Amino acid sequence: NAGVMQNPRHLVRRRGQEARLRCSPMKGHSHVYWYRQLPEEGLKFMVYLQKENIIDESGMPKERFSAEFPKEGPSILRIQQVVRGDSAAYFCASSSKGNEQFFGPGTRLTVL
């Protein structure tokens, strides 16, 4: 059983570029969650999606950040015009029916 997969594991971008982070949930899971963890801090919820729908985006910054979970393919977290403050570990989790969440290994974004 493959767990939650995220790629890339490490991503380096220069200020102003775009970052695309991908998350493939566990087989059979239709709920996806994105979290951000800044250095030396706890995880902060960003967005919760089900297939083709955003359920809760209360933790997403209002600008530059967007997320999708299309009918086919992985969930994508997109960050436009990255700034140094976006440097963090981004974790994706999945669940079935909103139960306990299983986390991926994370994508570490570094903005130069």
Place this chain on the structure above:
Amino acid sequence: DAKTTQPPSMDCAEGRAANLPCNHSTISGNEYVYWYRQIHSQGPQYIIHGLKNNETNEMASLIITEDRKSSTLILPHATLRDTAVYYCIVLPGGSYIPTFGRGTSLIVHP
């Protein structure tokens, strides 16, 4: 969500039981206690959850006091690989967004 209070750090000898406490004095009747852990540089890992009865699985045991105002996560035979930050989280039934606080940094030493 009810707030939780955990000690910032603990240590434990390898092979001994690790008992991690959590206070959640404002918990309400429909809120569950969840435990996750995060090993350095990895994604969080679900451990166990419960409502009011004690729970046990292959990873740990969860002891919830009768008044539900506190709980203890027990790792019966800690190993070096159990070194991690442990998060105690309270969630209403049907809720889906755990709020991760500072947690307890557990160090298991030889």
